[in-house]
Amino acid sequence: MTSLFTKVSPEPTTDAGVRRITVSINGNQHTVDVEPRLLLAHLIRQGLDLTGTHTGCDTTHCGACTVLFDGTPVKSCTMFAVQAEGHEITTVEGLATASELHPIQESFKDEHGLQCGFCTPGMMLTAKALLDENPDPTEDEVRWALSGNLCRCTGYQNIVKSVLAAAARLRSQGATDEEEGETS
Amino acid sequence: MTIDEIKIGGLGASRSRVEDNRFVRGKGNYIDDISLPGMLHMEILRSPLAHARIKSIDASAAWAIPGVRLVLTGELMASRNLAWMPTLSYDTQAVLATDKVRFQGQEVACVVADDPYIAKDACEAIIVDYEPLAAIVNPTQAMADGAPIIRDDKENQHDNVIFDWEIGDKDGTDRAFADADVVSELELHYPRSHPSPIETCGSIADFDRSTSKLTLYMTSQAPHIIRAAVAMVAELPEHMIRVVSPDLGGGFGNKVPIYPGYVVSILASILLERPVKWIEDKTGNLISTGFGRDIYLRGQLALRKDGKILGVRMHADSDHGAFFSDAQPSKFKIGLLHSAFACYDIPAAHLTARGVYTNKAPGGVAYRCSFRVTEAMFFQERMVQAAADDLGIDQAEIRRLNFVRDDDFPHRTPFGFLTDSGQYRKCLDIGLEAIGYEDFLKEKQEAKKNGRLLGIGISTMTEPLGAGNSREYDILGIKMFDSAELRVHMTGKAILRTGAKSQGQGHETTWAQIVAHELGIPAEDIVVEEGDTDTAPFGMGTYASRSTPVAGAAVSMVSRKIRAKARKIAAHLLEVSEEDIDWELGRFFVRSSPDTGVTIQECAMAAYSNVPDGMEPGLENNAYYDPPNLTWPFGCYITTVEVDPETGVWDVLKVVAVDDCGVRINPMIVEGQIMGGLAEAYAISSMQMITFDEQGNCVGSNYMDYLLPTAWETPGFELHEVVTPCPHHPIGAKGVGECATVGGPAAFVNAVLDALKDTGVRNIDMPLLPDRVYEALTEHHDVSGAPPLRTGS
Ligand code: FES
Ligand code: FES
Numbered sequence: 012m013t014s015l016f017t018k019v020s021p022e023p024t025t026d027a028g029v030r031r032i033t034v035s036i037n038g039n040q041h042t043v044d045v046e047p048r049l050l051l052a053h054l055i056r057q058g059l060d061l062t063g064t065h066t067g068c069d070t071t072h073c074g075a076c077t078v079l080f081d082g083t084p085v086k087s088c089t090m091f092a093v094q095a096e097g098h099e100i101t102t103v104e105g106l107a108t109a110s111e112l113h114p115i116q117e118s119f120k121d122e123h124g125l126q127c128g129f130c131t132p133g134m135m136l137t138a139k140a141l142l143d144e145n146p147d148p149t150e151d152e153v154r155w156a157l158s159g160n161l162c163r164c165t166g167y168q169n170i171v172k173s174v175l176a177a178a179a180r181l182r183s184q185g186a187t188d189e190e191e192g193e194t195s
Numbered sequence: 196m197t198i199d200e201i202k203i204g205g206l207g208a209s210r211s212r213v214e215d216n217r218f219v220r221g222k223g224n225y226i227d228d229i230s231l232p233g234m235l236h237m238e239i240l241r242s243p244l245a246h247a248r249i250k251s252i253d254a255s256a257a258w259a260i261p262g263v264r265l266v267l268t269g270e271l272m273a274s275r276n277l278a279w280m281p282t283l284s285y286d287t288q289a290v291l292a293t294d295k296v297r298f299q300g301q302e303v304a305c306v307v308a309d310d311p312y313i314a315k316d317a318c319e320a321i322i323v324d325y326e327p328l329a330a331i332v333n334p335t336q337a338m339a340d341g342a343p344i345i346r347d348d349k350e351n352q353h354d355n356v357i358f359d360w361e362i363g364d365k366d367g368t369d370r371a372f373a374d375a376d377v378v379s380e381l382e383l384h385y386p387r388s389h390p391s392p393i394e395t396c397g398s399i400a401d402f403d404r405s406t407s408k409l410t411l412y413m414t415s416q417a418p419h420i421i422r423a424a425v426a427m428v429a430e431l432p433e434h435m436i437r438v439v440s441p442d443l444g445g446g447f448g449n450k451v452p453i454y455p456g457y458v459v460s461i462l463a464s465i466l467l468e469r470p471v472k473w474i475e476d477k478t479g480n481l482i483s484t485g486f487g488r489d490i491y492l493r494g495q496l497a498l499r500k501d502g503k504i505l506g507v508r509m510h511a512d513s514d515h516g517a518f519f520s521d522a523q524p525s526k527f528k529i530g531l532l533h534s535a536f537a538c539y540d541i542p543a544a545h546l547t548a549r550g551v552y553t554n555k556a557p558g559g560v561a562y563r564c565s566f567r568v569t570e571a572m573f574f575q576e577r578m579v580q581a582a583a584d585d586l587g588i589d590q591a592e593i594r595r596l597n598f599v600r601d602d603d604f605p606h607r608t609p610f611g612f613l614t615d616s617g618q619y620r621k622c623l624d625i626g627l628e629a630i631g632y633e634d635f636l637k638e639k640q641e642a643k644k645n646g647r648l649l650g651i652g653i654s655t656m657t658e659p660l661g662a663g664n665s666r667e668y669d670i671l672g673i674k675m676f677d678s679a680e681l682r683v684h685m686t687g688k689a690i691l692r693t694g695a696k697s698q699g700q701g702h703e704t705t706w707a708q709i710v711a712h713e714l715g716i717p718a719e720d721i722v723v724e725e726g727d728t729d730t731a732p733f734g735m736g737t738y739a740s741r742s743t744p745v746a747g748a749a750v751s752m753v754s755r756k757i758r759a760k761a762r763k764i765a766a767h768l769l770e771v772s773e774e775d776i777d778w779e780l781g782r783f784f785v786r787s788s789p790d791t792g793v794t795i796q797e798c799a800m801a802a803y804s805n806v807p808d809g810m811e812p813g814l815e816n817n818a819y820y821d822p823p824n825l826t827w828p829f830g831c832y833i834t835t836v837e838v839d840p841e842t843g844v845w846d847v848l849k850v851v852a853v854d855d856c857g858v859r860i861n862p863m864i865v866e867g868q869i870m871g872g873l874a875e876a877y878a879i880s881s882m883q884m885i886t887f888d889e890q891g892n893c894v895g896s897n898y899m900d901y902l903l904p905t906a907w908e909t910p911g912f913e914l915h916e917v918v919t920p921c922p923h924h925p926i927g928a929k930g931v932g933e934c935a936t937v938g939g940p941a942a943f944v945n946a947v948l949d950a951l952k953d954t955g956v957r958n959i960d961m962p963l964l965p966d967r968v969y970e971a972l973t974e975h976h977d978v979s980g981a982p983p984l985r986t987g988s
Contacts, residue, residue, distance in 0.1 A: 048312065062228035063221015065444065067393040068477040072898030075393055075444075103221030116219040120211055123867045127699030128218030129225065129393045129444030158907040161898070163393055163445050164699045166874030167906040169867060 016058035016092070017044045032096040036061065037105030045092045052076045054092035055102060063103035063132045067161070074160030077133035078102050084140045084159075103132035106139070114180040115139055115173075124173030126164035133160050138174045146182055150175065198781045204718030205711040205780070206926060209863035213703040213723075214442075223442040226397040226414050231470040234399065235264055237460055238314035239479060240304040240321050242296035245332075245554040245891020246345070247325035249292055252304060257317040262309040265463055266317070269293035269303070272462070279348075280428045280458055282520035283420075283451075283670055286357070287349075288557060289518070290455040296325070297345055297517035298556050299893050300482030302455040307463045307471055330554040330891030331355065332983050334491060334512040337551040345517055345552040357519045357550035360528040363610050367543035368497075371506025375497035379582040384960045384980050385570045387489035387514070387555070387885045389901065390562040392698070394444025395480040398457045399472045400464035408435045409464070413457055415440040415726075416450045416696050417736025420670065422728045424453050429461055440726035446698035447875075448560040451522040451738050452485050481901055482893045485522070486885055487562025489514040489555075490570050491981070494578045502586055502593040507536050507544040507609065509574065514553050521559035522738070523566040524668040524675065530559075530567030531659055533610035535575045538619055538657040538829065539597040544609035554891045563875055563936040565660055565739040572656040576941035580652070580948070581957055590945070591627055594655050595620060614827045616919045617657055622853045625915050626653070626831040629851040635835055643953075648838040649848075650950025654941035655832075659825035660930030661744025670735065677741070678732035679749035680817035681710065681757055685803045687796030688720045691753075694734010695746035696726045700868065700932060702742065705860045706750050709926065713754030714761075714795050715781020732817050740930030743860065744826045744921075751925035753818035760814060761798035767807035768793050826921045826929035828856040832876070832942040838950040843969025845947050847877065847910035852939075855917040856931035857924065866914055868932045873912050876939020878904045884962045889983040 017029075029044040034054075041059060055064045055078065067075035069088045076088040079101035106113040115135045118124065125131040134157060141148060141156040148156070153174045154167070162170060204210040217223055254266040269291040272278040279287045292303050304321050308314035331337045331345060337355040346352045372378060398413035409431055415421050418438040426433040443450060456473045463471040475484070490513040497506035511529060515521065523530045529548035536544060562569070583593040598619040599606045605615045630651070639649040665674035678694040691706055707721040725731055734746060758778070765783035766773040769791060776783045776792075784792030793801075802814035835848040852869055859865045875883075882902035885895040895901035920927030940961065947963050948956065956971040960980030967978045 046312070056227070057230070061221070062225075063223075065225065065394070066227070067395070067444070068898055070477060070897055070899070073393050073477075103219075107220055112219065119219050120215045123212070123863050125215060125218055125699075126701070126867060126871065127392070127394070127443060127445045128214070128223050131218055132221045135219070154906040158905040161393060161903055161905060163391060163447065163875075163903070164871045165867060166870035166872070166912065167909045168870050168912055171906060 016049060016054055030093050032093055034095045034098065034100060036100045037102060047091065047093055049092045050088055051090040051092045051095050052087040055087060061102050061104050065129055065132060067129065072161065074133045074137065075130055077136050077160060079136050079140060082140065082143065084137045101136065103135060106135065114184065115177040118173040118177035118180060122169050122173040122176050124165065124170045130160060130162040134162065134170055138177065142178050142181055146178060148178060197779060198715050200712060200780055203711050203715065204708055206708060206858065206860055208708060208861065210704055210708060210718060210861055212701050214701060225394055225442050225444050226399065226412060227474050229399055229412055229441060231399060231401055234470040234472050235307050235309065235467060236311040236314050237305055237307045237463055237471050237473040238311060238318050239302050239456055240318040241479065241483065242292065242299060242301040242303050244296060244325055244327055245299040245330040246295070246297060246328040248295050248328060250324040250326055253322040254304065256320040257306055260313060260317045260320060262313040263306060263317045264309070264467055265307040266321070267291060267305040267459055267463060275462060277428070277458065277462060280453065282518055283522045284519045285525065286519035288520055290458050294348060298554050299891055300479065300556060302483070305459045305463070307467065332553055332555060332887040332889065332891050333981055334514050334551045334553070337553050345554060355552045357515060357552060358528045359549050361545070361547040362533045363545035364543050365545045368506045368508055368545040371543045372497040372508065375505055376500040377498045377586060379496045379498060379578065379585045381494050381578050381581045381958060383492045383494065383574060383577055383958060385488040385490050385573055386961055386980055387486050388562060388879055388883050389481050389486050389885050390447035390449035390560065391481065391901065391903065392445025392447055392449055395475040395477060396450060396454055396456065396484055397472070397474040398460045399470055400460040401470040402464040402468065404468050408437065409461065410437045410439065411461065412439045412441060414443055414450045416443070416446045416698060416738050418696060418726055418728050419694055419733050420673065420736060421453060423673065425461065428458060438728045440696050443698040448487060448562045448564065448738055449485050450698065451560055451736070452520055452558065454484055477898065478896045481885065482896045483556050485558030485560030486556060487560055487564060488570060492574045494574055496578055496582045498582055498586060500586065502583065502588045502596050504539060504541050504597050507541055509535065509546045511548040513548060513550045514555065515550050515559050516553055516555040516557040518557035519550065520557040522561065522670065524662055524670060525672070526667060527566065530561070531565055532567040532571045534568050534612060534659045535571035537608040537612055537614055537659070538599060538655060540599045540603065541609045546610065555887060561739050563872065563933040565658065565662065565933065568658045569937045572658060572937050573941050576654040576656060577944065580945045584952065590653050591623065591632065594623060594653065612659060613824060614657060615824060615922050617827060617829045617855060618917055618919050619655065619829055622829055622831040622855055622917050623655055625917065626833045626851050626853045629913060629915055630833045630835060630849060646840065648840055648950040649835065650838065650946040650948070651833065651835045652942045652945030652949055653833050654938045654945060656938045657827045657829045658934065658937050660740040660828060661822055661826045662739055662741055663825060664823060665821045673735065674821065675735050676819050676821040677734040677745035677749050678817060678819045679746060679753045680732045681753045681815065683757055683799045683814040685800055687716060687799040689716060690722050690724065691750065692724045692731045693746045693750060694732050695737045695742040697737060700737065700742060701861070701864045705864060706747070708860050709747060709750040710754050712926065713751055714758055716795055740932040743928050744924060744930045745820055745822055747928060748822060748925050749818045749820035752820055753816050756816040756818060757814060761795055763810065764798045764801050764806060765793050768797065768801055823923045826857065826924060828854065828929040828931055828934050830854050830934040830938040832935065832939045834942045834946045836946040836950060838947060838968060840972060843965035843972055845963065845968060850910050850912045851915065852912060852935055853915040853917060854931065854934055855919050856934065857921040857929035858918060858927035860928060865931055869914055869935050870912050872933060872935030873939050874904065874909050875936045877909060877943060880940040880943035880961050880963055882962050882964065886984055887982045894984060
């Protein structure tokens with residue numbers, strides 16, 4: 012759309028004002044020319060059309076822009092796109108497969124863990140990072156893990172419930188997978 | 196044979212939300228997600244000063260930056276007669292400042308460029324020469340002799356007063372006070388707060404010269420009002436304006452008004468003949484767009500010794516900022532502040548109110564609120580609490596004694612509202628039982644022996660939701676009805692459109708449930724659309740918890756019109772007369788032979804293929820609903836807290852909410868609304884505050900300074916329900932979205948003050964930050980929160 016980012020084939024660039032970077036987003040490699048000051052959130056949203064990553068405050072406070080950066084939740088509004096060079100990024104679009112929602116997404120739906128949906132992608136990704144590390148968190152651990160993500164609609168109670176429900180789902184899924192592994 | 200209503204997602208089903216399918220995938224379509232070919236980007240340069248004369252603006256350096264397409268200043272706007280615009284309260288507001296800036300953050304210039312980064316750079320390159328003027332940051336300063344006149348642009352404005360207004364029975368109230376055993380008094384400040392949805396405001400104006408049509412994508416809770424207003428402001432014909440409000444990332448009243456950014460983006464698109472996108476940043480949102488509250492109260496209760504309230508006197512000074520742009524019914528200058536004390540049986544009341552200009556952002560929006568009812572109920576419940584303490588009466592007992600009784604409805608409130616239903620005592624009893632009232636009082640006494648400070652706070656209220664009936668409620672003269680249009684297709688599937696606009700309330704889910712209830716068409720067979728003025732019927736939008744009371748009622752009514760036509764078709768298909776058939780959910784049948792019948796889907800097919808002679812084909816209709824009255828939900832909120840005497844920090848121990856919002860369409864969604872409301876009540880009472888220093892600098896311009904609670908601070912909530920159907924709503928529903936935000940804050944404040952009772956402190960103004968509580972605890976005096984902030988030591 013603009014000079015801020017251009018999708019290119021992976022050839023060396025001659026323009027001194029831009030940097031060529033290759034980023035992996037949801038498992039797909041993207042090579043783009045970017046201005047060094049371009050924020051990662053903007054590359055993801057406008058450059059790569061993955062608009063599920065929202066920006067609410069652009070000052071690292073709200074967490075709407077949270078993505079997973081090599082598995083760790085980061086606020087993409089406070090990171091330059093060039094810093095993502097060579098790293099793996101997961102956005103909300105990377106959670107579901109075409110036919111199936113991720114258990115975290117299912118749980119947010121079932122437990123009414125969202126209203127306007129603006130904070131939701133960030134909440135779910137933060138939750139994913141938590142559950143990857145800690146499959147059986149307490150309510151307090153969930154609340155603490157989510158404390159970098161603001162929600163103005165839900166009062167958090169159902170978000171916390173969603174994450175706990177997702178944890179249970181993932182654990183039972185894991186158990187079934189194991190059982191299946193044993194029987195096969 | 197009979198359809199199970201819950202199974203088809205009808206009334207009372209906790210149906211999972213339709214909109215979530217896209218939201219959880221990150222496929223919502225919010226304003227900033229929309230990208231149009233050739234789109235340019237706009238940024239706003241804002242005033243760093245609260246009050247200053249503009250001596251000159253030099254934009255030459257901005258124009259010189261490559262990629263800059265347009266720089267707009269007040270002068271350019273004035274040349275198009277667009278430097279000022281009307282507000283929703285019959286005042287004017289500067290679009291881009293020409294003469295003076297009147298609050299910090301006011302819009303001074305705009306840049307349109309190829310990308311937002313260039314536009315931001317160019318804003319910084321604009322040089323504005325200001326001559327600073329003294330700033331006014333509260334009503335006392337505004338009304339002081341010799342105060343600088345903020346609105347010197349208005350010919351007949353010789354002071355800073357916007358209005359003086361009164362309502363009620365002055366003489367009767369004076370008599371009540373003369374007869375009183377005790378008069379209890381309280382002075383309170385309800386601080387300025389910002390609704391602060393996570394998504395800020397924004398617009399994309401797309402003017403197409405070849406068709407002369409303007410498409411305006413924007414964050415609006417009321418797109419039809421915007422269309423009308425744009426037609427007036429920009430002098431474009433209304434049929435050539437299409438306003439589209441896409442998914443909204445929250446609203447809470449913040450997205451009702453018309454902001455300068457929208458207007459400038461329209462002009463920019465007309466001038467450049469390209470789509471122009473403006474996305475506000477968070478600071479812009481917090482310092483310049485519709486705040487809520489900011490009102491000072493002097494309240495008095497005339498009391499009999501036993502606690503019976505004989506009369507109420509209230510005076511309010513409200514701080515509207517630099518432009519009077521409250522979005523509220525035009526008849527009531529201070530909103531519905533006079534809804535205070537509606538749940539109590541009080542013979543006489545009198546309210547006076549004065550609104551003033553200050554050098555602060557305009558707004559006065561109904562932040563999760565029906566036009567100042569939040570202030571009304573807070574003042575009410577703080578005054579009742581103080582009265583109980585003054586008389587040494589139990590705080591539950593004083594409420595019980597004064598409540599309107601279940602068999603006293605309809606009841607005329609002392610300010611003239613008509614409440615129509617409720618079971619107030621029952622709600623209170625359920626709440627007291629749930630919190631363990633008696634046990635807690637004992638625990639509190641025990642704890643005191645160990646130096647621990649426990650407190651319990653109650654807040655009970657009924658509030659008027661669902662403006663309104665058109666006799667009394669209008670905005671800019673437009674009556675506050677609402678609308679629905681239903682088209683049932685040949686195969687019995689349907690599309691429903693309304694004049695409301697969801698911002699997270701789940702209309703796509705719940706409106707379909709009402710249709711399912713009325714027609715027996717499964718909710719999943721009904722798609723709901725809102726927010727596009729080219730397709731949706733005219734409506735007043737979603738705010739003030741009015742969607743279910745008004746638009747929701749329209750959905751019922753249009754469904755009933757459809758059913759009436761389907762009935763005629765059914766009679767034709769069954770070859771009997773209309774009088775001989777009966778309706779059960781989803782099906783007409785012959786009364787004398789119940790097995791002979793036709794389904795609503797069969798009627799739909801016949802509407803397009805086999806209508807009786809003389810009948811118009813098709814099964815479509817619309818309804819405009821003008822409610823006979825407001826709806827009156829009741830809420831009882833009780834909290835317990837522990838205050839740390841060493842630090843003034845207070846922890847919430849338990850929160851109980853008992854809500855009676857009549858019939859619940861989708862209980863899951865209703866509970867979600869209540870929990871969201873409770874979290875905001877906690878936020879407002881404990882930390883949220885937009886305040887100002889002596890120079891009028893806004894303290895609270897980002898989420899570092901404007902504190903919002905996270906999942907960590909926010910307490911858990913225990914919800915209970917009572918159902919008293921609304922007697923005049925077609926399905927007995929009442930509004931609910933804001934109840935907990937309206938009633939909740941007093942419960943938290945009353946609890947903290949209860950914990951501090953032995954100190955003799957009668958009031959601490961919100962937010963109850965630890966330093967304020969600590970000051971009250973250690974110095975044994977009331978703590979006022981009125982700006983300016985004390986600076987220095
Ligand atoms: S947008 Fe990144 S934290 Fe708010
Ligand atoms: S669902 Fe609206 S901000 Fe969280």
